[in-house]
Amino acid sequence: MNALCCFALRFSLLIDVSLVLGDLLSPQNVTLETLNTHYVLQWDWSQQTAVNSTVTFTAQSLAKYKARKQAHKQDWQSVCVNVTEHRCDFSNAGLHYFGMFLLRVRANTAQQSSRWVQIEFCPDKQAALGPPSSVKLNSVKEDLEIIISDPLSSTNQSMKELSQKMYYLIQYWKKSDSSQETKAVLKTESNVVMLSNLDKWTEYCVRVQSCCAYYNKSSVFSDTLCTQTGGDTSYQKIFGYFLLSLLFFLVVPLLWFCLNKMYTFIKSIFCPSIQLPVYMQELCFSDSDMPQLLDPKAECVCEHLDLNSAETQDTGAAVMDLLLSQDTVMHSRHGSGDSGVYSTEEDSCHTHITCIDVQMEDLCWRETVTKREGFLKKMKSLVST
Numbered sequence: 001m002n003a004l005c006c007f008a009l010r011f012s013l014l015i016d017v018s019l020v021l022g023d024l025l026s027p028q029n030v031t032l033e034t035l036n037t038h039y040v041l042q043w044d045w046s047q048q049t050a051v052n053s054t055v056t057f058t059a060q061s062l063a064k065y066k067a068r069k070q071a072h073k074q075d076w077q078s079v080c081v082n083v084t085e086h087r088c089d090f091s092n093a094g095l096h097y098f099g100m101f102l103l104r105v106r107a108n109t110a111q112q113s114s115r116w117v118q119i120e121f122c123p124d125k126q127a128a129l130g131p132p133s134s135v136k137l138n139s140v141k142e143d144l145e146i147i148i149s150d151p152l153s154s155t156n157q158s159m160k161e162l163s164q165k166m167y168y169l170i171q172y173w174k175k176s177d178s179s180q181e182t183k184a185v186l187k188t189e190s191n192v193v194m195l196s197n198l199d200k201w202t203e204y205c206v207r208v209q210s211c212c213a214y215y216n217k218s219s220v221f222s223d224t225l226c227t228q229t230g231g232d233t234s235y236q237k238i239f240g241y242f243l244l245s246l247l248f249f250l251v252v253p254l255l256w257f258c259l260n261k262m263y264t265f266i267k268s269i270f271c272p273s274i275q276l277p278v279y280m281q282e283l284c285f286s287d288s289d290m291p292q293l294l295d296p297k298a299e300c301v302c303e304h305l306d307l308n309s310a311e312t313q314d315t316g317a318a319v320m321d322l323l324l325s326q327d328t329v330m331h332s333r334h335g336s337g338d339s340g341v342y343s344t345e346e347d348s349c350h351t352h353i354t355c356i357d358v359q360m361e362d363l364c365w366r367e368t369v370t371k372r373e374g375f376l377k378k379m380k381s382l383v384s385t
Contacts, residue, residue, distance in 0.1 A: 026117050097127075137225040
C-alpha cells in the first residue's frame, strides 16, 4: 500500500513538470557565429510545439568561473529578452577576448518556458580571425609595394593588440599564369611589404591572409588586386611614341585644312561674295507683294548724252523747249500729283541731261510709261541729227 502511494505521488509530480516544461521544446542546433570580436548566437526551433501561442526567446551570458559557485549562479546577464528572432548579438555584451563564458538560450510563451540550452565559449580560442581590413597595391618602378591594414574588432581596435603572434601570408603571381604552382608565398608581420625581383612591365596579382600562430587560426584571403610593374622604357617603345606623335602632328593640320576648304566651299554656295545690284535687292526684298517698276523714292538717272556737233547750243535749246512743253502737259494732267526737275550743264562742249523719275499713280502708270518711251525716241532722233 505504501509503495502504491509513493508511485502515485511520483506520477503526479511528473505530470506537473510536464505541464510546465515538457510541452515546450527547447531551441535546437545552437551555434555561435564569430568574426574577430563579433559574436552572434543562433539556433533553430520547431513551431509545431506551440501552434496557438506566441513564442519568444531569451539569451543570457555568464563568466565560467562564476558558475562554479552556487552564490554566483544568479549573476546571469540577459542580453536578449523575449525576442522573436532566432539569433542574439553578444558583440557588446562585455565578453573579454581572453575570458571563458557560458551562453544559454530558451523559448518562452505566456504560460510556460522551455529548458535552457547552454554552450561554452572562449573568444581567444574559438573566435574566427578576419582578413585585413584593407589592402593597397602600388607599383614602384620594377617593384610592388603592399600596404596592409590590420583587421578590426567591434570597437575598431586592431586585432594585433588582441590576437597573440599574428602575422600575414601574402600570395602573388603573374596574372597571365594563375595556376596554383606558380603562386609565390611570403610570410611577414609588417604592414608594409615591398616585392622585388619581379619581371618588368608585367602585371602581378596579390592577395593577403591573416594568421595566428598561437591557436593556428587563419582567415580567408582578401580581395585580389592586380597591377603592372614598371621599368626602363625600351627603344622600341620610344620609337613607337615618336611615330605616334609625328602622325598626330601631320594628321591634325591636314584635317584642319580639309575642313577649312569644305567650309569655304559651302559658304561660297549658300553665301556668295558677289552682291546683287541695289535695284534687284529692292525688288526681291520689297515689303510689297506686287512688283514695282519704278521706285517713287529713288532717282532715275537717264543715260548721258554727249552732243559734239557744232550746233550743240541750238540742239540743247530745242531739247529744253521740248522738255518744258512735256512738263507743262504732265502738270496740266496730274496737277500736284506729279513733279519733275530738269537741269542742264555745259562743260567743255559736253552737255549732260538728267531727269528725275516721276511718281505715277496706280490708275495711269501705263499711259505715263508710253509717253516716256516716245519722249526718249524723240531725244535720240535729235541727237542723231
